[in-house]
Amino acid sequence: MPMTKTLLVIDVRLLLQIILLALLISSCSRRAPDPAPTWVQAPVRQTNRILLKPRAGFRGTLTELLPTRSIQTSRAIAALGIQILELRSTVDVDQAVRDLRARPEVEFAERDVELPTNAVMNDASYSSQWYLPKIDAPGAWVSSAGAGAAVTIAILDTGVDPTHPDLQTHMVPGWNFYDNNADTHDVYGHGSAVAGVAAAIGNNFIGVVGVAWGARIMPLRISGADGYASIATISEALVWASDHGARVANISFGPLSDYLTVGSAADYAQSKGTVVAVSAGNDSTVSGSPDNPYLLTVSASTNIDTVATWSTTGQNVDVAAPGTELYTTANGGGYSWFSGTSASAPVVAGISALVIAANPALTAQQVQEIIKRSADDLGPAGWDAGFGYGRVNAGRAVAMAGGGTVPSPTATATPGDKTPPTITITNPPNGSRIRNAQLIEIRVTVADNVGVVRVDAYLEGVAIGSSTTAPFSINWVPNTLTRKSKYNLQAQAIDAAGNTGVTAIVVSR
Numbered sequence: 229m230p231m232t233k234t235l236l237v238i239d240v241r242l243l244l245q246i247i248l249l250a251l252l253i254s255s256c257s258r259r260a261p262d263p264a265p266t267w268v269q270a271p272v273r274q275t276n277r278i279l280l281k282p283r284a285g286f287r288g289t290l291t292e293l294l295p296t297r298s299i300q301t302s303r304a305i306a307a308l309g310i311q312i313l314e315l316r317s318t319v320d321v322d323q324a325v326r327d328l329r330a331r332p333e334v335e336f337a338e339r340d341v342e343l344p345t346n347a348v349m350n351d352a353s354y355s356s357q358w359y360l361p362k363i364d365a366p367g368a369w370v371s372s373a374g375a376g377a378a379v380t381i382a383i384l385d386t387g388v389d390p391t392h393p394d395l396q397t398h399m400v401p402g403w404n405f406y407d408n409n410a411d412t413h414d415v416y417g418h419g420s421a422v423a424g425v426a427a428a429i430g431n432n433f434i435g436v437v438g439v440a441w442g443a444r445i446m447p448l449r450i451s452g453a454d455g456y457a458s459i460a461t462i463s464e465a466l467v468w469a470s471d472h473g474a475r476v477a478n479i480s481f482g483p484l485s486d487y488l489t490v491g492s493a494a495d496y497a498q499s500k501g502t503v504v505a506v507s508a509g510n511d512s513t514v515s516g517s518p519d520n521p522y523l524l525t526v527s528a529s530t531n532i533d534t535v536a537t538w539s540t541t542g543q544n545v546d547v548a549a550p551g552t553e554l555y556t557t558a559n560g561g562g563y564s565w566f567s568g569t570s571a572s573a574p575v576v577a578g579i580s581a582l583v584i585a586a587n588p589a590l591t592a593q594q595v596q597e598i599i600k601r602s603a604d605d606l607g608p609a610g611w612d613a614g615f616g617y618g619r620v621n622a623g624r625a626v627a628m629a630g631g632g633t634v635p636s637p638t639a640t641a642t643p644g645d646k647t648p649p650t651i652t653i654t655n656p657p658n659g660s661r662i663r664n665a666q667l668i669e670i671r672v673t674v675a676d677n678v679g680v681v682r683v684d685a686y687l688e689g690v691a692i693g694s695s696t697t698a699p700f701s702i703n704w705v706p707n708t709l710t711r712k713s714k715y716n717l718q719a720q721a722i723d724a725a726g727n728t729g730v731t732a733i734v735v736s737r
Contacts, residue, residue, distance in 0.1 A: 270344035273456060276300075276321055277340035278328070279463075280311045283520060286333050293328060305460075307467045312340065312460045316526050320467035321353040332710045335688065336488045342456040343481040345386070345418045346570040348445040348506040353436050353563070357552035358531050363575065365439055367623025374427065374440025374581040379588075381426050381443050381581050382469035382477040382502075384462060385419030385572075386455055387412045388447035389559045394428045394435040395445060403468060406539055412447035416455040417559040420481050421566040422656045424557030426574035427581070435563055436555055439578025439622065442585070446474050450481075463493035466500040470500040474583050475592075478577035479506045480570035485517035485525060485544040488690055489661065492523035495689060498592040503584070505567035508540040515542030519694040521684045521720070524580070524596055527614060528552065528572045529634040533606050535614040543694070545616040546596070547603050547616060549575035579622045597722060598628045601681070619663040649721035649729035651683070656717075658733040666710050670702040674721045674729070686718040709737040 242301055279623065282293070290311065301314040321339055328337035353699050360366065374381075374546070379401060387404070390396055390413060402412045407622060413422045423438075423445050428439030448465040451457040455546075469477045476496060484506050486491045494504045508527045528539040528551025536552055545710040551572035558564040576599065583595050590598070602625040603618030655671040658694060662668060670693070674680045682702040685693050693702035700721075709715065 232277070243705055252654045272344070273342040274321070275340045275342060275458060276306050276315045276317060277458070277460060278313045278315060278325060278337055279340050280313055280320065280328060280337045281309055281335045281488070281492065282310075283333055283335045284310075286332065293331060293333060296323060305464055305467060305478070305489075305493070307464065307471070308489070310463070310489055311548060312491060316505045327604045332713050335536055335709065336690070338459075338488055340459045340489075342458045343484075343529075343622070343662065344457045345416070345451075346482060346510050346568045348383060353434070356555040358438055359554055359575065360437070361618055362438070362531065362533075362550055363439075363579070364623030366441060368579070368582045368626040369441075372582045372586040372626050373430065373442035374585045378582040379440065379443045379476065379585045380446050380474045381440065381577050382446040382448055382465070382474035383419055383423045384397070384450050384465045384469070384477060384479045384481075385459075385509045386416035386423050386451045387414035387419045387449040388415050388423045389420040389557070389561065390447070392424075392557050392559075394557050395420070395423055398427060398443070399445045399447060403448070403465070404449040404459075406449055406452055407466045412449045414559040415453040416448070418455055418480070418570065419449070420559040420568060421556045421564065422478060422574045423447070425554055425566065425571055426478055426578040428557050430444070431526055433538050436557065440496060440581035440585070443476075443578070443581040443592060445571075446472070459489050460486050463489045466490070466493040466497050466502075466504065468580065470497040471504040474502055476577050477502055477504045478574045479504065480573045482507045483509045483515055483517060483540060483544065483567075484523060484526065485515070485520040485691075491520055491522060491690055494520065498522045501578075501592050503580040503592045503595045505573045505580060507573040508542075508545055510538050510568050512538050513522065513540055513542075515540055515544055517542060517544045518691055519544050519684070520685075520691045520695070521593075522691075524576055524599065525616075526569060526572045526576045526623065527616065528567075528569045529606075529615070529619045530602055532617060537649070539572075539614075541611060543612045544611060546600055547576060547617055548572070548615040548621075550608075550618045553576075570656070579620055579625055582622055583625050583629040583630050586626045590629060593728065595629075598625050604660055647677045648727040648728065649674050649680045649723050651719055651721040651729045651731045653717065653719050653731055653733050656733070656735060660733075660735050661711070661737065662706060662735050663737055664707050665705060668706070670704055670717070670719065672700050672719050674698075674722070676721070676723045676727075676729075678723055680721045680723050684720045684722070688716055689718070713737060
C-alpha cells in the first residue's frame with residue numbers, strides 16, 4: 229500500500245507538470261493577429277531649411293530670389309537642380325516659402341522637414357519568419373534569389389551593421405549623408421533590421437533569410453543618432469544610389485508622397501532604372517496625398533491578411549506587405565522582432581530585386597507594375613486605399629517577370645504585349661486658362677489592344693492624381709499656379725503589361 233500511494237502521488241505531479249507545460253507552449257505559440265504598437269508615432273520636425281527648384285532656364289542668382297541676409301548656408305542637389313538653403317534663425321521660413329512660390333522664376337519651394345522611422349523593435353529562424361510563405365517567397369526562389377545581374381538594394385536609413393554575420397558578406401560600399409563621410413555604421417538600430425528583411429543572406433545555416441537573399445546591400449545613412457532623416461538627405465541619397473548602380477532603393481521613412489524634392493529624386497532614380505519602395509506610415513489615418521508614380525508606397529498587412537490597424541492608408545498606397553512581427557537582423561549581430569510599415573517596405577524592395585534578377589531588362593516602371601498586378605487582391609475588388617492593388621505575392625511577381633506564366637489576379641497581360649496605349653486629354657481643353665483653388669476634372673480617352681489599368685496625371689512632371697476605373701477622370705485643385713505662366717499638363721496611360729502612352733496639353737493662369 230505505501231508503495232502504491234507513492235506512485236499515485238508521482239503520477240499526479242507528473243500529470244500537473246504536463247498540463248502546465250502544454251498551457252505554456254500554447255500561450256507562447258499564439259500570435260496576435262494584429263499586435264497593437266507599443267509606441268506613439270513620433271512627430272515630424274521642422275527645420276530652417278528650404279528646398280528650392282528654380283524653373284528651367286533661370287540664369288540668375290539665389291540673391292535675386294531671397295535676400296542674402298536671409299541665407300546662412302547653401303548647397304545643391306546638382307542632378308535635380310535643387311538648392312538646399314539653410315536660413316538664419318531670425319527668418320520666418322514659412323513666409324519665405326510662400327514668397328518664393330509666388331515668384332514666376334520658381335518651379336517649387338518647400339520647407340525641409342525631418343521624418344522619424346516607421347517601426348518598433350521588440351526583444352525576442354526561418355521557421356519564425358511567417359511572412360515568407362505568406363508572400364510565396366519560396367515560389368519565387370525557385371527562379372530567383374535576387375542575385376542575378378548583381379542586383380543591389382540601397383538601404384536609405386540609420387546605417388547598417390557592417391559586421392553582422394547575416395549581412396556583412398553581401399554589403400557593398402555606401403555613404404553617410406548625415407556626416408558626409410564613408411562611415412555607414414548603424415547608429416539607431418533601424419537600418420540593420422530593414423536590411424535583414426530585404427536581403428539577409430540565405431542558405432548560410434544561421435539566423436534568418438531575407439526576401440531577396442542573394443542581393444547586395446548598399447548602406448546609405450541618412451539620419452542622426454535619434455533616427456530622424458531630412459527630406460534633403462533622403463533626396464541626396466536617392467540620387468547617389470541610382471548613380472552608383474542600385475536597382476532598388478528602400479526608404480522606411482514617411483509618408484513621402486507630398487514632398488516635391490523626394491518626388492524629383494524618385495523621378496530621377498526611376499529614369500536610371502531604380503525602383504523606390506517607401507513606407508506609408510503608422511499613424512492610423514487615411515492620407516489625403518495623391519499617388520506618386522515614382523514611389524511604391526507600402527501599407528502594412530498582418531499574418532491573417534488584414535490591414536494593420538495602425539497602418540496609414542490612402543490614395544497614395546500602391547500595395548500592402550506583411551509588417552507585424554517580422555523576425556530580422558538586429559544591430560550588434562543578433563536578431564529581433566520588427567513591426568511597422570518600415571518592415572513592410574523592405575519586403576517590397578526585396579520582391580523588386582527578385583523581379584529584376586529574373587528579368588534584368590525590365591524598366592523600373594515595369595517592375596512597379598508587375599508588383600502591383602501580381603498582388604493578391606484582398607480588399608474590395610480592384611485598387612483600394614488599404615491594400616492598394618493587394619498584398620504582394622513574390623512567386624507570382626517573379627513568374628510574371630519571366631520565371632513562369634502565372635497571370636495577375638487583377639489584370640491579365642498578354643504575353644509579349646509591346647503595344648502602348650493611346651491617350652488624349654479631353655478636359656480641360658488645350659490652351660485653357662485655369663486658376664488656383666478651382667476644381668478641375670481632368671478627363672481622358674484611352675485605347676489599348678488589351679486594356680488600360682491606370683491613368684496618372686502630372687503638372688510639369690509632378691504627380692497630381694490617378695484613376696484606375698474607366699471612364700478615367702481625375703479631380704485636381706491647383707494651388708501653385710502663377711500669373712502669365714504656361715504649364716504642361718500631362719497624362720499617362722498604363723496597360724497590364726506595363727506599356728505606357730503619354731500625352732500633354734498646355735494650360736495657363
